[in-house]
Amino acid sequence: MLAVNELLQQVANGLAKGSVYALIAVGYTMVYGVLELINFAHGEVFMLGAYFGYWPARWLGYMPDSGEKPQVPAPVALLLTFGAMAACALIGVLVERLAYRPLRNAGRLSALITAIGISVLMQNLALVVFHADSKDFPRMIDQQSVVLGPVELPNTKLLIIGVTALMMAGLFWMVRYTRTGAAMRACSHSMKTASLMGVNVNRIISLTFAIGSAMAAVAGVLISLDQPRLTPLMGLMPGLKAFVAAVLGGIGSIPGAVAGGILLGVVESVVGGVAGTTYSEAVAFVLLILILLVRPSGLFGKSGREKV
Amino acid sequence: MALLEIEHVDVFYGAVQALRSVSLRVEQGEVVSLVGSNGAGKTTTLNAICGLVRPRAGDVRFDGQSIARVPTHELVRRGLVMAPEGRGIFPNLTVAENLDLGAYSRRDHGAVKTDLDRVLALFPRLNERMRQKGGTLSGGEQQMLAIGRALMSRPKLLLLDEPSLGLAPLLVKVIFDTIDAINREGVTVLLVEQNANAALKHSKRAYVLESGSIALEGDASQLRDDPAVKAAYLGE
Ligand SMILES: Nc1ncnc2c1ncn2[C@@H]1O[C@H](COP(=O)(O)OP(=O)(O)OP(=O)(O)O)[C@@H](O)[C@H]1O
Numbered sequence: 001m002l003a004v005n006e007l008l009q010q011v012a013n014g015l016a017k018g019s020v021y022a023l024i025a026v027g028y029t030m031v032y033g034v035l036e037l038i039n040f041a042h043g044e045v046f047m048l049g050a051y052f053g054y055w056p057a058r059w060l061g062y063m064p065d066s067g068e069k070p071q072v073p074a075p076v077a078l079l080l081t082f083g084a085m086a087a088c089a090l091i092g093v094l095v096e097r098l099a100y101r102p103l104r105n106a107g108r109l110s111a112l113i114t115a116i117g118i119s120v121l122m123q124n125l126a127l128v129v130f131h132a133d134s135k136d137f138p139r140m141i142d143q144q145s146v147v148l149g150p151v152e153l154p155n156t157k158l159l160i161i162g163v164t165a166l167m168m169a170g171l172f173w174m175v176r177y178t179r180t181g182a183a184m185r186a187c188s189h190s191m192k193t194a195s196l197m198g199v200n201v202n203r204i205i206s207l208t209f210a211i212g213s214a215m216a217a218v219a220g221v222l223i224s225l226d227q228p229r230l231t232p233l234m235g236l237m238p239g240l241k242a243f244v245a246a247v248l249g250g251i252g253s254i255p256g257a258v259a260g261g262i263l264l265g266v267v268e269s270v271v272g273g274v275a276g277t278t279y280s281e282a283v284a285f286v287l288l289i290l291i292l293l294v295r296p297s298g299l300f301g302k303s304g305r306e307k308v
Numbered sequence: 309m310a311l312l313e314i315e316h317v318d319v320f321y322g323a324v325q326a327l328r329s330v331s332l333r334v335e336q337g338e339v340v341s342l343v344g345s346n347g348a349g350k351t352t353t354l355n356a357i358c359g360l361v362r363p364r365a366g367d368v369r370f371d372g373q374s375i376a377r378v379p380t381h382e383l384v385r386r387g388l389v390m391a392p393e394g395r396g397i398f399p400n401l402t403v404a405e406n407l408d409l410g411a412y413s414r415r416d417h418g419a420v421k422t423d424l425d426r427v428l429a430l431f432p433r434l435n436e437r438m439r440q441k442g443g444t445l446s447g448g449e450q451q452m453l454a455i456g457r458a459l460m461s462r463p464k465l466l467l468l469d470e471p472s473l474g475l476a477p478l479l480v481k482v483i484f485d486t487i488d489a490i491n492r493e494g495v496t497v498l499l500v501e502q503n504a505n506a507a508l509k510h511s512k513r514a515y516v517l518e519s520g521s522i523a524l525e526g527d528a529s530q531l532r533d534d535p536a537v538k539a540a541y542l543g544e
Pocket residue numbers: 321324326344345346347348349350351352353393502
């Protein structure tokens with residue numbers, strides 16, 4: 001009985017972890033869906049999201065400390081999140097505009113190399129601007145434990161799961177039921193044909209980057225609830241794992257990215273609980289190799305051209 | 309002043325020249341067809357009109373204004389719309405969504421609804437398949453969807469690239485009758501066809517394209533009697 005409870009507890013922890021992966025993974029998958037480009041700078045946008053939440057909080061006078069009391073009132077935390085989303089959206093749009101758009105017809109390899117270059121550039125800019133020493137995000141909520149049947153989760157993790165669910169519902173609705181969402185799906189099939197419908201393809205691409213980056217910013221602020229330590233390299237591993245999650249789910253598919261993220265988070269947690277965290281770090285790559293061997297198009301991947 | 313005027317347009321793909329000094333015009337209210345064999349440059353001509361390829365030389369004017377640098381999506385807003393070769397429907401979108409995207413640049417939602425009813429009256433088969441994914445339609449239904457979708461933008465000038473390609477004779481007739489009907493409602497049509505016989509029958513004037521140049525032009529009825537045209541394109 002104990003073992004089952006332990007397992008359920010790890011699954012619950014994994015949901016929170018996986019939520020963060022999922023939030024980042026949708027950015028990879030949406031950009032890939034439209035441009036067939038792996039935006040390797042996306043993990044850095046997540047990192048920037050955390051800092052864009054952190055710095056205004058500090059400017060407003062909220063100090064990090066180890067106490068349990070919240071230092072940032074909820075409405076301010078919400079505003080900080082919106083601010084980080086807007087700032088990251090702008091950065092995502094600028095990166096596409098300045099780095100990827102000029103190379104749009106230059107072939108995939110050039111774009112890939114550029115993406116890696118932008119990623120390294122952003123890491124190093126962050127090192128210069130934010131400094132290498134870690135920063136602690138001021139506490140945003142009063143930390144409590146919540147008992148849910150057999151499992152017990154800190155309210156921070158529940159908040160991460162809840163906000164992610166809300167964001168995903170909003171994204172699904174937008175892509176599925178609005179004309180703009182239909183235009184995004186149309187662009188992911190053929191930009192040329194979409195332009196024949198009167199769709200301004202460049203605007204849709206900018207929007208795709210903006211949405212993906214804003215979701216990554218939310219992930220950056222949310223993870224600070226759970227792991228408040230910020231460093232300029234904090235985007236590296238979550239970025240890489242979210243990319244693996246997107247491939248797991250079938251890159252190009254939004255439901256796939258969500259499923260891949262959750263799956264990765266849960267398996268990591270369970271493996272971490274059973275075998276120790278040393279092994280959990282390898283889970284992403286083992287899963288990646290497995291899926292590439294068994295079902296290279298990913299869980300939700302289609303053989304056809306439907307991507308977003 | 310013609311609705312569409314193309315003057316001395318050259319188009320290159322890399323070093324290969326696909327169009328050589330092509331000139332043609334389409335007057336308001338006409339159906340004009342552009343015929344020619346495979347690789348003659350028909351699709352390239354249409355693409356050059358709607359901005360999918362850019363001429364290296366020459367000018368394209370629509371409604372009196374040069375459009376050689378106007379982006380494709382902006383031309384749709386101005387009333388110049390193409391139903392592309394191979395139909396170009398979105399297989400991952402439903403029939404309803406495909407039709408709605410046709411009206412993407414319009415804000416007059418009430419009129420869009422009326423136009424949807426008109427399109428569905430023109431193609432009742434689509435009405436039964438509104439919730440179906442575009443990719444699951446038959447070839448003929450996809451062609452109806454492509455034309456219907458183009459009409460949803462309320463075009464002044466409709467460019468059709470081989471609308472009858474691959475369709476059974478009965479459906480070919482439906483498509484050409486529809487072109488007549490659309491034209492009667494005031495839409496000007498530039499029609500590209502390999503089925504030169506039907507195209508000439510249903511248009512007022514025509515151009516014959518050969519290896520990237522206009523070889524012949526004139527009244528459609530006249531071209532149908534031209535021995536050279538008969539031999540090369542009408543299979544007589
Ligand atoms: N994207 C391209 N790159 C290079 N060459 C091209 C391209 N598109 C067309 N061509 C060439 O330009 C010429 C004209 O092609 P186009 O597609 O306009 O012919 P078409 O008259 O529409 O033929 P079809 O009846 O087969 O559709 C052909 O020789 C073709 O090979």
